[in-house]
Amino acid sequence: DVGAFTCFVDRVGVYQLRAFQECSYGPLARAMPLMLSEEQLHLNFGYNVLRRMAQHGPAYAGSKEEAQEAVRKWYPRALDMFGHSNSETSRKAINFGLKRWTNEEARERYIREVTPLVAAMGLELPAPEFDRRVL
Template sequence: KLDAFNMKFDAWSDVGAFTCFVDRVGVYQLRAFQECSYGPLARAMPLMLSEEQLHLNFGLSVLRRMVQEGPKYAGSRAEAQRAVEKWYPRALDMFGHSNSDTSRRAIEYGLKRWTNEEARERYIAEVTGLVSGIGLSLPSPDFDRHVQ
């Protein structure tokens, strides 16, 4: 069970953080299959990736506006930070177990480009810059994790 899809949305900040973090994991999952040895899947990737990009921009924009405009927009910096701390760990969990045999086999068969942990590390590097760029901070990658 993926916790991210079973958690309650309490505020607009949840929509922004979910879209920014969880949808971004989806992009990483798609990118992992971008050069897939299975032609139909590889050919479908460009359209799927371009569509997902719209979600990512929306989520980051919500969080940025909460930080910059506060209650005038739809919340506050504190609410945005709480949402980051709620959804970021769930997003990291979505990459799966670090030492997954299934992930390794998918790489061996030419289906995936990265292990779960490699994809998670790329993701962490990207979102660290994005989140600090809007004046928020990420918790430790081990904070409140359910899947290691």
């Protein structure tokens, strides 16, 4: 669970930070590089834990089946963390120059990034609508 949580949920955090990377509020824009570099360490940790479970199974500390189940659990939750697809607040943040992408645009970028990563581990992502609570 920890590996999948870190791999998927912390990656959402990176997208949320990147959305504000060139924002019109200077102090926030200047803080982004440090925050993004810190988050990258978390992503690498989570990805490596999942990959080792999927590829080495019990010899590492888990099984491919456990890794797949963790993907099925945390991927939908990660997609939900982007927020509602048609968020008016998100649109306003873009109009004010605070944010670069809508929630849905960020979610689509995220899906394009994680799909090949998970496939390279020999695991499968559930459909983007699977077990979602925030659409």
